Amino acid sequence: MSNSLIQSRRRFLMNVGASAITLPVLTDAFGNSIQSEPRQGRKLGIALVGLGSYSKNQLAPALQQTQNCRLAGVVTGTPSKAEEWMQKYNIPKANVYDYKTFDRIADNKDIDVVYVVLPNSMHEEFVVRAAQAGKHVICEKPMAITPKACQNMIEACKKANKQLAIGYRLHYEPFTKEVMRLGQEKVFGPIKFIESSDGFRIGDPTQWRMKKDMAGGGPLMDVGIYAVQGSRYVTGEEPISVTAQFSPKTEPQKFKDVEETLFWQFEFPSGAVSNSTTSYTAGIERLYAACQNGWFELSPAFGYGPLKGRTSKGPIEQPVVNHQAMHMDGVCKDLLDGKKLPDHITGEEGLRDVRLLQAIYRAAETGRKIDLKA
Known part of the structure; x- marks a missing residue:
């Protein structure tokens, strides 16, 4: 992410206001209704x-x-x-x-x-x-x-x-906004290590998510993108390199068209590193950040809720909201007010993620570290 985009995201967080870890039930992580x-x-x-x-x-x-x-x-x-x-x-x-x-x-x-x-x-x-x-x-x-x-x-x-x-x-969800704040404001000091993973056991093998021409890939294109997002929004940085590995397929007939499980590792400009897993054969849903002076995590971290969080100083208390309602209301409020949508939910943000997803696949396919700075 360019310096201007990083600053834009940080201004977004600051404009809506920082919060303490515990807030009244009628407000979100930034003090908003x-x-x-x-x-x-x-x-x-x-x-x-x-x-x-x-x-x-x-x-x-x-x-x-x-x-x-x-x-x-x-x-x-x-x-x-x-x-x-x-x-x-x-x-x-x-x-x-x-x-x-x-x-x-x-x-x-x-x-x-x-x-x-x-x-x-x-x-x-x-x-x-x-x-x-x-x-x-x-x-x-x-x-x-x-x-x-x-x-x-x-x-x-x-x-x-x-x-x-x-x-x-999730960019409108209170627990997620709080871990953005904790990470980007370095509340527990610089982030050193991140685990950001999302996976589940998929059902019907004939559904479109199992067809590469319709989905673009397997779990990485479905829930893996949440893990990519998680490591990016807790650091406020763009990764500078990636390595990745496909797991052996335990159900090769079922997963003949897409990956079954995929692992990847990002390096960030600050020196933080992340390790991630996405899978269609096992459940995992966690966003964890180890910092110089403590840690914080969400688990569950990416599903429809309720999410749950804690830090090295205690639980994260935030209101439980309807994620989709918050998201659509947030977007439509800006449209009604005639405002430009914030960078973190625009097509440019979507493009950044798709480029990263493709880089992860290239790293797994070639076995090489992919330089993302170019």
Whole structure:
């Protein structure tokens, strides 16, 4: 990360205010209300593109709790899902599209933001189409499966004068914001070592996440990105090198198309080093930082919550919030206020992550240390 980006991220943390480790239950890690202040006037209308499990189980329920945005429309290729969602959420038929009619959303003044919740390989197409339709965009992570696709998405939004946010929900989550503060402000002194790992045992082997052409890879492209993010946001730095190793496949038939487990190691400019694991065969979810004068950790660290944290001085006490509601409300508040979205959730941030994911794969494939400074 460039010095300007590091300073931008630090200014973001400072602007929202530092916190003590224990805060009143009605505030987050930076002293803010855990819910956005109710606004006068209309909420921004969000259309969800793709009605899979994340939209169904996380985003749609969260949009019933938001202050700055609401569920206004859906895009799906399954007519039965369209009927179900119209009835459940009182969505007018005029706000329901399929993938062929999607571009007509340009004429719908009820929809301000398009949230792309599709397989990774489809992100580029629908972000570009949404921007061309004159809508702001939120795109699930990873942003895309190649840096070139990310760049195309960024350029399309800039050309349309629309903003692009990536689904980094944890950047609005109180426990996560607190460990950002602890690390970047060096509360326990300089960070020396980080463990940042995320994995789980995957179910259905026929799902799109197990198909390289749709997912771009295996667990690294799914939950491994959380571990990449974790080491970056606790240091506030960009890694300067990476080494990586694939594990032997214990279920080669199941994992014939993607990796099963992957390990990688980052070095950072400050001298901090990180060790990470991601896997589709075993559960791990931890973000730990050993510092010169103590330590801090989150475990669980990356899931939908509740997260749990502690430090060498005691537990981290923060309010439990709906991650998706906080994320969408935060993005939409900036859009309503006419502000530029903060760097840490933009397409440029998504591009940085995808470049790192590709570098990890190259390191594992070649067995070489990859220099990330170039």
